[in-house]
Amino acid sequence: MSVEVLAPGLQTTIQAGARVGMRHLGVPASGAADPLSLALANRLLGNDLLAPALEVTLVGPTLRFNAPTAIALTGGVAQATLGGEPIEFHSTIIAKQGDELAIAAVEIGTRVYVAFAGGLQAQEMLGSCSTYMAAGFGGHQGRALVEGDVLQLQKQNTNTDVARTPQEYRPAFSSTWALRICRSAESDLLQDEQLGELTNTNWIIGRRADRMGMQLDGPMISVSSDGRMPSAPVFPGTIQCPGNGSPFMLSVDAGTTGGYPRIAQLARVDRHLLGQLCSGDHVRFLPRRPQEAIDALHAKHNYWREWLPGIERVI
Amino acid sequence: MPSSDSTNRTIKACGDDLLSIRLGVAKGAQAFAEQLRAADEWQEVVAGIDSVVVQFDATLITIDEARQQITAELAKGYTPKALADVLLEIPVVYGGEFGADFDAVCEQTGLSAKELIALHTGREYDVELVGFTPGFVYVGGLADALRIPRRKQPRQRVAAGSVGIADGRTGLYALAGPGGWPIIGRTTFTLFDPQAKDPFPVRVGMRIRFIAVSAAEAGL
Numbered sequence: 001m002s003v004e005v006l007a008p009g010l011q012t013t014i015q016a017g018a019r020v021g022m023r024h025l026g027v028p029a030s031g032a033a034d035p036l037s038l039a040l041a042n043r044l045l046g047n048d049l050l051a052p053a054l055e056v057t058l059v060g061p062t063l064r065f066n067a068p069t070a071i072a073l074t075g076g077v078a079q080a081t082l083g084g085e086p087i088e089f090h091s092t093i094i095a096k097q098g099d100e101l102a103i104a105a106v107e108i109g110t111r112v113y114v115a116f117a118g119g120l121q122a123q124e125m126l127g128s129c130s131t132y133m134a135a136g137f138g139g140h141q142g143r144a145l146v147e148g149d150v151l152q153l154q155k156q157n158t159n160t161d162v163a164r165t166p167q168e169y170r171p172a173f174s175s176t177w178a179l180r181i182c183r184s185a186e187s188d189l190l191q192d193e194q195l196g197e198l199t200n201t202n203w204i205i206g207r208r209a210d211r212m213g214m215q216l217d218g219p220m221i222s223v224s225s226d227g228r229m230p231s232a233p234v235f236p237g238t239i240q241c242p243g244n245g246s247p248f249m250l251s252v253d254a255g256t257t258g259g260y261p262r263i264a265q266l267a268r269v270d271r272h273l274l275g276q277l278c279s280g281d282h283v284r285f286l287p288r289r290p291q292e293a294i295d296a297l298h299a300k301h302n303y304w305r306e307w308l309p310g311i312e313r314v315i
Numbered sequence: 316m317p318s319s320d321s322t323n324r325t326i327k328a329c330g331d332d333l334l335s336i337r338l339g340v341a342k343g344a345q346a347f348a349e350q351l352r353a354a355d356e357w358q359e360v361v362a363g364i365d366s367v368v369v370q371f372d373a374t375l376i377t378i379d380e381a382r383q384q385i386t387a388e389l390a391k392g393y394t395p396k397a398l399a400d401v402l403l404e405i406p407v408v409y410g411g412e413f414g415a416d417f418d419a420v421c422e423q424t425g426l427s428a429k430e431l432i433a434l435h436t437g438r439e440y441d442v443e444l445v446g447f448t449p450g451f452v453y454v455g456g457l458a459d460a461l462r463i464p465r466r467k468q469p470r471q472r473v474a475a476g477s478v479g480i481a482d483g484r485t486g487l488y489a490l491a492g493p494g495g496w497p498i499i500g501r502t503t504f505t506l507f508d509p510q511a512k513d514p515f516p517v518r519v520g521m522r523i524r525f526i527a528v529s530a531a532e533a534g535l
Contacts, residue, residue, distance in 0.1 A: 020358055020359070021358060021359060022449075023359045023361045023446075024348065024352070024359070024360060024361045024362065024445070024446065025445055025446070025449060025450060025514075025515045026445055026446040026447055026448050026449045026450055026451050026515075027449045027450075028449075125509055126449075126509065126514060132449075134448060134492060134493075135448060135449050135490045135492055136490070136491065136492065137490075137509075182328065182329075182330050182331050183328070183329070184329040184330060184333075185327060185329040185335045185366070185368075230363060230364035230365055231363055231364055231444065231446075231447075232335075232363035232364070232366055232368070233335075233359075233361035233362070233363050233366075233367075233368035235330070235333060235359075235368075235370065237330070238330075255446070255447040255448060256361060256446045256447060257361070257363060257444070257446045257447055262329060265329055265330030265331070265333060266330075267330065267331045268330075268331055268332050268373060269331075288331070290328045290330070290331040290378050291331075291378060293331035294331050294332070294373045294377075294378065297331070297373060297374075298374075301374065312374045
């Protein structure tokens with residue numbers, strides 16, 4: 001009941017739900033950067049929506065199954081083969097003993113999720129099995145997979161009914177995103193025209209984009225301070241702007257406090273997309289009042305609830 | 316619209332599920348954060364230097380309800396819990412293999428090893444902040460003679476329990492990881508115990524005194 005890592009891919013980690021309630025101790029959210037895709041993969045296997053699964057980044061791994069196992073792939077667009085034969089995303093797949101699963105480069109989006117019937121065994125730490133690499137805990141030895149790792153499955157399970165995600169519940173992937181944002185604590189430091197710049201620009205996700213955060217390439221945004229302030233709480237989706245005028249957006253593994261003005265906050269409704277934004281992607285920010293953003297969250301939950309009961313725990 | 320009470324504290328949305336409460340006083344922020352955490356109604360309660368941010372679950376309460384709850388908590392008034400009465404004695408093995416930058420710090424500050432240790436152990440400090448990375452403890456109030464900057468080149472990895480000094484503070488590394496603070500020693504004090512109910516036992520507002528010990532005494 002194990003899976004052997006023949007090639008690890010660029011950065012493949014075990015991820016599950018986020019860590020909640022410990023940011024005041026410096027413990028970041030961690031967890032799947034795209035929890036919706038994680039939930040969709042687990043759903044096809046009858047797992048808990050946030051059961052530990054593999055999060056694949058940009059270049060996929062090659063895995064060998066040492067026992068028959070039901071699996072499911074979701075997330076960004078990539079080619080995948082099992083025993084040399086192409087396999088579909090969004091469908092339950094039965095891997096035979098000795099089969100090799102190979103996932104190629106992610107073509108659109110950034111992350112692919114591979115879930116296993118029953119879930120992967122993982123180290124639980126501070127309320128979650130998710131890997132937090134910066135501190136080296138959770139998941140598989142607190143780190144990304146390397147060649148030769150052997151992952152244990154919670155249980156052997158191939159009796160899963162073969163399920164497929166209905167078309168209307170397969171998220172569309174693209175290299176152009178529209179993300180809803182709200183004002184944050186230091187938005188007042190921006191002049192009106194600077195705020196307009198934030199929402200009228202086609203931002204490009206910078207070269208540095210990972211689970212900590214991403215640069216936003218575009219015009220300089222000048223804040224009416226020297227870009228420094230007393231350390232203050234920050235969250236996944238917080239957009240900060242240092243004195244050099246080059247804003248960046250934090251993601252799930254970011255530290256819990258920051259010393260740069262918080263000029264905007266990605267609304268909860270779109271935070272699950274942080275995990276799919278890729279270097280070079282184009283992003284438009286849509287300004288929303290908090291209540292509008294919350295209404296949009298309720299609408300999204302209502303849409304997904306039929307296929308993913310418990311969606312409120314996911315996004 | 317920011318709302319405020321008579322003493323000009325402000326509550327401001329800083330996202331659709333985040334409210335920032337600006338209190339103006341550092342110790343007030345930590346005390347108010349403790350009070351909110353005790354209420355156990357928030358996903359996250361995080362104090363900054365002079366503000367507190369709460370995250371609420373918008374599927375359970377509305378932003379107006381969240382705001383009203385905060386206003387009510389502010390109206391109750393808050394008093395710093397008597398954390399100041401908690402004095403932690405933190406044993407430190409200074410220098411040698413456990414303080415990779417100890418000699419460089421002596422050179423930088425012009426202090427002898429004995430003087431450096433005497434200065435660092437010679438006063439009580441306040442825990443100012445825990446955060447950024449899990450359990451990292453910022454201890455304020457370092458003597459001016461020990462004021463040095465961070466390393467230009469951060470280390471890829473410093474050991475758990477490492478004791479560093481930079482920018483007028485002592486930093487305690489609860490976990491192994493990359494680190495930019497010049498390391499002067501190591502403590503065996505439990506800064507992180509994943510099995511404990513409270514995995515990070517050092518809290519903001521506690522007092523700290525460093526005690527110089529030998530590696531043998533520390534069991535290193």
